[in-house]
Amino acid sequence: MSPTPTLSRREVLAAASAVGLLRCAARSHLKPTAPARSAVVLGAGLAGLVAAFELMKSGFDVHVLETNAQPGGRIRTIRDPFPDGLYVEAGATHVVGDPDLLALFSELNVGLFEPARxxxxxxVLFKRGQRSVVNAGEAIPEEDPPLREDEASLDFNGMLEKYFGTAKDHDPRNPxxxxxxxxxxxxxxxxxxxxxxxxxxxxxxxxESSFCPSGSLKTMSGLALMREALNLQLEIGWDSVKRVVGGADTLPRALAQRLGERVILGATARRIEQGERGATVTFTRKGEMHQLSARHIVCALxxxxxxxxxxxxxxxxxxLQAFSSINAVSVVQVYAATKTRYWNARGESGNAETDLPVxxxxxxxxxxxxxxxxxxxHPNGAESRRLSSLADEVRHREVIDAMERVHPGLEDQLLSVHSVCWDNEPTIRGAFAWLGVxxxxxxxxLLRRPHGAIVxxxxxxxxRPGFMHGALAxxxxxxxxxxxxxxxxKAQ
Known part of the structure; x- marks a missing residue:
């Protein structure tokens, strides 16, 4: 059991003061009025930044409140712990060829490239406790159980059509x-x-292993799975999947730069009080309470x-129950920085399929x-939730031990270990949503329904939960x- 944290007298007084200010705000019975064409956006993830950017272009006076010290939300490029200028993408990584998304990159002059590994x-395969190496052109040992002959004779898109129909029957973008x-x-x-x-x-x-975000076919909705399959069919017909030049966080940084001082970082929204023609947001920043009034509130938290x-x-x-029932995918990533890419010296790519918890x-x-x-x-499902619950050093030790079995020599090459557990992020609480029965x-x-001035x-x-073009849409x-x-x- 973790020890009970002790607070200093100063921390207790500060917390009491903040609670008191919130209660004062709750008792103020404001009748917010705000100028026309004004909006406050809560959250500087991709959805919030795009909403603010589009509203700004439409002539709205916009402010964006973001709790964190940087914009981007679940687009997170990590650089600091790694040598030689290397970075990893802990969140959204791939740019699917959605026409609207590609147009946004073009408008912001953010470069894309097509990966060519x-x-x-x-x-390398590690299955049933055994490490094996498969040479190019060599058949991979058959999985157990195999596909049926009628399934194996189809390509991936054909298998999707066989069991889920086609995107022409129902466009998955249609709500x-x-x-x-x-x-x-x-x-x-x-x-x-x-x-x-x-x-x-x-x-x-x-x-289940390829595109079941919950980690189990027994918990995911059948219709939600069908929507995933229809989305995949649609995306197969689009332009090839790309990556962002310099890291995925280049996109939210470009949006924030266009918005300029309209983006207020380190600002945590606490309360929204609505009147007949507007709303007031109470937020904290640097230990102080502030308020902003606007005609519209975009909640992009x-x-x-x-x-x-x-x-x-x-x-x-x-x-409220619908929001309280959102299922968030548990995602953990553990990164091991090495002196060299020693796996390449063995003619191996470094990518490995395993049945280990990692x-x-x-x-x-x-x-x-x-x-x-x-x-x-990249563990998932129950293993992600379990690894999230461990202390960093325990999680890192377990994962490095497993990775050593898959790529022998890691311990001698290891420089540092870093992990991201989206469940443990207090301003996010999970990677992206999945839908149950x-x-x-x-x-x-209900999640899309406006609440007065709040959308x-x-x-x-x-x-498309978990994808940039889903947030954009x-x-x-x-x-x-x-x-x-x-x-x-205006017409009233």
Whole structure:
């Protein structure tokens, strides 16, 4: 059990003062009025920054409040712990060829490149306690259980069409999933859906490991799984997946630069009080309480944090319950910096498939020029949650021991270890959202519903949680809602 923290007298007085100020704000019964075409955006993740940028271009007076010392949210490029100028992407990494997203990169003059990894002649597998090396062109030992013959004869897109239909039947970007058949599918688990449609055990295992964010077909909604498959089909037809020149955080930094002093870092929103024609946000910054009034509030905080935000009037019970029920994917990444890329000297890429708790291992430095290297371990599901609960030194020791088995020689090459546990991030609480049984048809409409002057943006209420273009689509949706509401207020 962790020891009970002790607070100094100064800390107690500061906390009491902050609570008192919040209570004063709660009793003030403000009737907020704000100038036309004004907005406050809560959160400087991609959704919040894009919403603010689009509103600014539309002539709105905008301020962005961000708790952290840097913008970006779950776009996080980590540089400091690593040698030779190397970096890793702890959050959003790949730029899917969504036309709107590519247009945003172009508008901001943020460069993209198509990854072209060097083809190493050997692949490493670590399964059932044994390390094996597979040479180029050599068949990989058959997985158990295998795909059925009718499944194995199809390419990946063909398998998706076989069990989920096609994106032409229902565009996954369309938020309307109403109707009895969609409700029925949402009432099934992903496993029940695949069993109903005759998928083999081999295919079910492939789906679970490839694109089941919850880590289990038994907990994910069948309709949500179908939406994932339709999204994949749509994206297969787009431009190739790219990476951001200089690191993914170049995008949020470019947006923040365009917004300039409108972005207020280190500012934590505490309370929103609404009036007839506006709202006032109470926030803390550098130990002091501040307030901003605006005609519109864009709440672009992680959905898991919305229930912690005090509101007057409060969210309707059903909507509050929807936010309280958001399932966040547990993601842990552990990075080992090494003196050299010693695995390349063996003709190996550094990437390894394993059935160990550490999951996949990747060479995070493969696209960067340097002598040093970085190996990254990517556990998921229950193992991520377990590893998140451990102290850093215990987590690091366990992962390094496992990585040594997969890539012998790591201990002699090791420079440092760094990990990111999104569950433990107090301003985020999980990597991205996944939908359980019934939540796509019942919960998501509530997550999108405005609450007076407040609209809600974030990848959690988009068609593509966990992806940049999902956050972008959500931002564009709420900007349209703000512009429409502004026009209605002007007409009154």
């Amino acid at each position: 060097r083809r190493w002649p050997k692949r 309307d999933w109403s109707g009895p058949e969609f409700s029925r599918l949402d009432g099934l688990t992903a496993e029940q859906l695949l069993l109903e449609r005759g998928a083999s055990e081999g295919f079910r295992q492939m789906v 992680p959905g898991t944090l919305v229930p912690q935000l005090e509101m007057d009037p409060v969210l309707p019970a059903a909507q 999951g996949l291992i990747r060479d995070e430095s493969a696209l960067q020029e340097a002598t040093a290297g970085i190996l990254g371990a 019934g939540q796509l048809t019942q919960q998501q409409p 809600f943006a974030g990848d959690y209420n988009s068609h 959500s931002a564009r949706r709420v900007v349209a809602e703000v512009v429409t509401r502004e026009a209605m207020l």
